[in-house]
Amino acid sequence: MPSIDETLGQYSELFILLAAMAFTVAFIAFCWDLATSSKTIRAVEARLAEQRAEQKVPATVGGGAGPAAGAPADVAVADESMDYAGERRNAARIGVAVSVLGAVILAAGVISRGIAAHRVPWGNMYEFCTTGALVVAVVYLLTLVKKDLRFLGSFVIGLVVIMLCAAAIGFPTPVAHLVPALQSYWLVIHVSVAVIASSLFTLTFAMSVLQLLQANREARARAGQPDRLAFMRLAPSALTLENVAYRINAVAFVLWTFTLMAGAIWAEKAWGRYWGWDTKEVWTFVIWVVYAGYLHARATRGWTGTRAAWLSIVGYLCVIFNFSIVNVFFSGLHSYSGLQ
Amino acid sequence: MSKTTDKKYDVELPKLGFLGTVRFIWSQLTSMRTALFLLLLLAVAAVPGSLFPQRPANPAVVTQYIADHPQTGPWLDRFQLFDVYSSVWFSAIYLLLFVSLIGCVIPRAIKHWQAMRAQPPRTPRRLSRLPEYAAMALPAGSSVTRQSAIEDAARMLKRRGYRVHVRDTGTERPSVGAERGLFKEVGNLVFHVSLIGVLVSVAVGGLFGYRGQKIIVEGESFVNTLVSYDNFTPGSNFHEDRLAPYSLQLDKFEVEFDRESKTHYGQPLDFTATMTTRDAPGAEAKKQVLKVNEPLAIGGTNVYLVGNGYAPVVTVRDGDGNVAYQGPVVAVPNDGAYTSTMAIKVPDAKPEQLGFVGFFLPTAVEGEDGVAVGSDPDPFNPRLYLNSYKGDLGLDNGDPKNVYVLDTSGLTVLNDRKQEAGGIELAAYETAKLPEGLGSITFDGLRRYVALDIDHDPGQGGALVFSTLALLGLGASLFIGRRRVWVRTGTHEDGRTMVEWGLLARGEDPRLAAESAALRKLFEKEWLAAENRPADNDRDAVGVNES
Ligand code: HEM
Numbered sequence: 001m002p003s004i005d006e007t008l009g010q011y012s013e014l015f016i017l018l019a020a021m022a023f024t025v026a027f028i029a030f031c032w033d034l035a036t037s038s039k040t041i042r043a044v045e046a047r048l049a050e051q052r053a054e055q056k057v058p059a060t061v062g063g064g065a066g067p068a069a070g071a072p073a074d075v076a077v078a079d080e081s082m083d084y085a086g087e088r089r090n091a092a093r094i095g096v097a098v099s100v101l102g103a104v105i106l107a108a109g110v111i112s113r114g115i116a117a118h119r120v121p122w123g124n125m126y127e128f129c130t131t132g133a134l135v136v137a138v139v140y141l142l143t144l145v146k147k148d149l150r151f152l153g154s155f156v157i158g159l160v161v162i163m164l165c166a167a168a169i170g171f172p173t174p175v176a177h178l179v180p181a182l183q184s185y186w187l188v189i190h191v192s193v194a195v196i197a198s199s200l201f202t203l204t205f206a207m208s209v210l211q212l213l214q215a216n217r218e219a220r221a222r223a224g225q226p227d228r229l230a231f232m233r234l235a236p237s238a239l240t241l242e243n244v245a246y247r248i249n250a251v252a253f254v255l256w257t258f259t260l261m262a263g264a265i266w267a268e269k270a271w272g273r274y275w276g277w278d279t280k281e282v283w284t285f286v287i288w289v290v291y292a293g294y295l296h297a298r299a300t301r302g303w304t305g306t307r308a309a310w311l312s313i314v315g316y317l318c319v320i321f322n323f324s325i326v327n328v329f330f331s332g333l334h335s336y337s338g339l340q
Numbered sequence: 341m342s343k344t345t346d347k348k349y350d351v352e353l354p355k356l357g358f359l360g361t362v363r364f365i366w367s368q369l370t371s372m373r374t375a376l377f378l379l380l381l382l383a384v385a386a387v388p389g390s391l392f393p394q395r396p397a398n399p400a401v402v403t404q405y406i407a408d409h410p411q412t413g414p415w416l417d418r419f420q421l422f423d424v425y426s427s428v429w430f431s432a433i434y435l436l437l438f439v440s441l442i443g444c445v446i447p448r449a450i451k452h453w454q455a456m457r458a459q460p461p462r463t464p465r466r467l468s469r470l471p472e473y474a475a476m477a478l479p480a481g482s483s484v485t486r487q488s489a490i491e492d493a494a495r496m497l498k499r500r501g502y503r504v505h506v507r508d509t510g511t512e513r514p515s516v517g518a519e520r521g522l523f524k525e526v527g528n529l530v531f532h533v534s535l536i537g538v539l540v541s542v543a544v545g546g547l548f549g550y551r552g553q554k555i556i557v558e559g560e561s562f563v564n565t566l567v568s569y570d571n572f573t574p575g576s577n578f579h580e581d582r583l584a585p586y587s588l589q590l591d592k593f594e595v596e597f598d599r600e601s602k603t604h605y606g607q608p609l610d611f612t613a614t615m616t617t618r619d620a621p622g623a624e625a626k627k628q629v630l631k632v633n634e635p636l637a638i639g640g641t642n643v644y645l646v647g648n649g650y651a652p653v654v655t656v657r658d659g660d661g662n663v664a665y666q667g668p669v670v671a672v673p674n675d676g677a678y679t680s681t682m683a684i685k686v687p688d689a690k691p692e693q694l695g696f697v698g699f700f701l702p703t704a705v706e707g708e709d710g711v712a713v714g715s716d717p718d719p720f721n722p723r724l725y726l727n728s729y730k731g732d733l734g735l736d737n738g739d740p741k742n743v744y745v746l747d748t749s750g751l752t753v754l755n756d757r758k759q760e761a762g763g764i765e766l767a768a769y770e771t772a773k774l775p776e777g778l779g780s781i782t783f784d785g786l787r788r789y790v791a792l793d794i795d796h797d798p799g800q801g802g803a804l805v806f807s808t809l810a811l812l813g814l815g816a817s818l819f820i821g822r823r824r825v826w827v828r829t830g831t832h833e834d835g836r837t838m839v840e841w842g843l844l845a846r847g848e849d850p851r852l853a854a855e856s857a858a859l860r861k862l863f864e865k866e867w868l869a870a871e872n873r874p875a876d877n878d879r880d881a882v883g884v885n886e887s
Contacts, residue, residue: 003600004600004601006601006602174601174603174604176598176601176603176604176607177598177601177604177607177609179607179608179609180608180609180610180611180631180632180633181632181633183610183632183633184633186633243848243850246848247850250818250819251818253814253818254811254814254815254818257810257811257814258811261807261808261811264803264807265804266633268642268800269633269634269635270632270633270644271644271646271793272551272635272642272643272644272646272793272794272795273551273795273797274797274800274803275542276396276397277389277394277396277397277424277425278397279390282386282387282389282390283390285386286383286386286387289379289380289382289383289386290380290383292379293376293379293380293383295818296372296375296376296379297376299372299847300372300373300376301372301373302373303373303376311380326390
């Protein structure tokens with residue numbers, strides 16, 4: 001077995017710390033963007049009003065009548081299709097730029113760790129967290145190319161920061177070889193797909209939380225109550241959030257189904273049975289069933305909207321539970337946390 | 341296809357009669373809402389199995405748990421919380437779910453079969469009410485008539501993968517109905533049916549399969565017969581003659597530990613077992629290699645390397661000076677340094693039966709308090725630390741006993757730290773005499789052993805096939821867009837040919853608008869490119885008055 005390159009491993013850890021700092025800056029910028037949302041919103045409204053004036057369409061916005069005047073249709077100024085509009089959002093731009101920088105540094109950290117260990121860098125909790133954070137950040141930044149999801153920035157980049165801190169503080173593990181149980185190409189397949197699926201679930205979790213907030217605002221607006229979360233006007237309507245989350249969840253569910261199957265095949269190779277209700281297997285199954293329930297809910301009368309969003313959130317909490325509590329505290333065959 | 345079969349039942353139920361009641365219960369059971377409820381219930385019901393030790397995986401831990409919790413333990417046991425996945429309540433939930441599934445899938449399959457054979461649905465009267473609607477007017481003087489335009493449209497839609505049906509030809513308003521994505525529903529049905537297939541495969545494995553454990557010390561061999569197993573779990577329909585009479589011999593077991601890393605020094609890197617196998621007695625011997633992620637397939641079973649450890653070789657002489665036991669003793673490792681516990685039972689010793697309990701350390705170093713601790717998994721300084729006992733070992737009354745544990749409660753201590761004679765400490769090739777002239781024990785050598793799982797699961801192939809089908813069906817179901825397109829043409833008062841089209845998706849479909857735009861592009865290319873004149877695409881100009 002080739003030797004571990006420990007110097008490179010230390011550089012990798014340094015990169016990951018630097019990336020965590022960069023993402024922290026990006027997180028602050030995204031929060032700043034939300035905090036100054038009223039300015040953006042005024043700019044959007046001005047533009048919309050102008051457009052209406054040009055088209056001689058009667059305006060429906062109660063101009064100057066205060067936030068309470070917003071009819072449900074005006075609860076969100078964001079575009080239904082989430083395309084980019086013309087308004088300059090400097091703080092958000094900084095957030096995106098610094099996130100890109102963070103992602104590049106993080107990629108350097110993750111890749112150099114893989115090179116240092118001569119294997120894929122997802123063999124213990126530290127590596128799941130750092131690789132997972134990289135995938136979340138990259139998936140998010142890639143969607144930003146097409147769609148204006150910058151309103152999600154503080155949530156998604158916030159989660160990235162949490163994952164990196166968890167890695168650096170909670171699960172620090174120096175580079176090492178894998179124990180024999182993990183030396184299998186199924187590790188590459190099973191875990192990489194699991195990490196991608198979890199990253200997508202992370203995005204939909206953020207969207208479902210926003211959807212609940214937005215639905216609440218829409219209901220308050222319908223009841224004529226004042227708006228308490230003005231920054232949420234940057235996010236699209238609850239229905240749009242729900243539909244986008246559904247599409248991403250559908251992809252993630254297929255990937256999770258594959259994770260489950262690949263895990264079963266690997267378990268068959270390593271332990272002689274493809275399913276044994278090991279703690280990790282139980283929770284992977286629970287997550288699968290909860291998201292199957294979510295997909296059903298979307299097709300069941302009375303269960304779309306808020307209830308489906310709750311199922312999506314519960315599913316994600318199970319993902320977190322499976323990853324953290326189960327890996328660290330439950331004994332089972334999947335004892336690979338790398339913690340002593 | 342209606343997605344929800346549930347209806348709102350009013351408060352006053354009409355008298356249903358027996359058949360009516362059955363039908364009512366059936367329609368409730370197969371409703372989407374019940375399916376959702378059962379799915380969520382299944383998720384919740386699976387959780388306790390991760391919170392409490394489970395018998396099939398760990399019977400000893402369950403026994404210990406119940407002993408440790410005399411109040412709650414028996415109650416948990418009564419509710420089958422140590423056998424969650426075979427419990428009555430868990431089984432009830434998933435069986436109900438699958439009954440509901442069958443009741444749901446059959447009518448949907450019939451309905452879809454009919455839909456696939458039927459023509460695309462009739463053209464709605466007002467296309468402009470559809471979620472996507474567009475229209476265009478062909479320039480005056482175009483050679484395209486309302487009739488030829490409909491035929492063109494049908495052809496183009498067909499090329500895009502739609503099933504098409506041209507209707508109302510020869511009338512003022514001919515139209516074409518088109519539909520695509522019928523495979524979406526097929527995928528959905530395949531997915532659900534495959535879940536049943538997976539369940540059945542698992543059941544087949546449980547009925548006809550078997551699973552056993554065997555420990556083999558280097559140099560020893562195993563023959564696949566019932567008596568040779570240390571542990572054997574047959575499926576409920578198992579017959580002994582299903583065991584293929586193969587044999588395995590462990591020639592060599594090699595381990596490699598990390599000797600470079602400062603942080604993970606001594607972590608295992610590789611385990612390799614070299615085996616000689618024979619498919620049947622007298623058959624040709626083959627050399628095969630067994631590794632952790634690389635099971636060995638033989639005689640319809642898979643053999644897995646699931647554990648390993650040391651088996652110190654000892655010789656015990658009794659008080660009469662005869663050899664009462666000689667051979668390797670399997671020591672069970674407890675940590676990464678292979679600090680192992682072991683028990684030696686010598687029922688043949690005379691005049692008194694002898695027993696030993698203690699530790700084996702591959703590399704013993706003296707700790708601060710004078711107690712030896714293991715510091716490395718390789719045998720650099722192997723030592724045995726034993727207490728010895730005399731008395732009736734209780735092996736003769738036929739009760740099953742754990743071979744790795746010696747119950748010392750009824751025995752008399754000969755050696756331990758509190759006795760005058762002290763505990764026994766043996767380095768390689770050393771001998772210790774027991775007090776009272778009861779004999780001696782010698783540490784003769786060291787071998788390694790492997791723990792094997794031997795598994796025969798005839799349902800495995802089916803489970804793989806059905807779960808793969810489920811995955812494919814799921815992909816088709818989620819990612820194929822099922823949509824309908826209707827195109828209708830007409831002639832404006834001023835003689836221009838008018839085309840309008842509307843699209844409808846089943847469920848939420850983000851690509852519907854894009855599809856409408858793609859159709860416009862196609863139409864323009866077909867009908868306008870030749871004329872080379874800007875099209876008048878304003879919807880108001882179409883003039884086909886609809887309201
Ligand atoms: C073993 C339990 C079940 C599981 C794991 C399961 C899982 C799923 C999943 C993941 C989907 C979404 C993907 C797709 O559209 O194909 C789905 C859709 C669907 N399921 Fe199930 N299902 C189960 C039982 C049932 C039952 C009992 C029914 C009937 C009451 C049912 C009816 C449906 C229907 C109608 C859809 C399509 C929903 C839509 O149009 O989006 N399923 N199921």
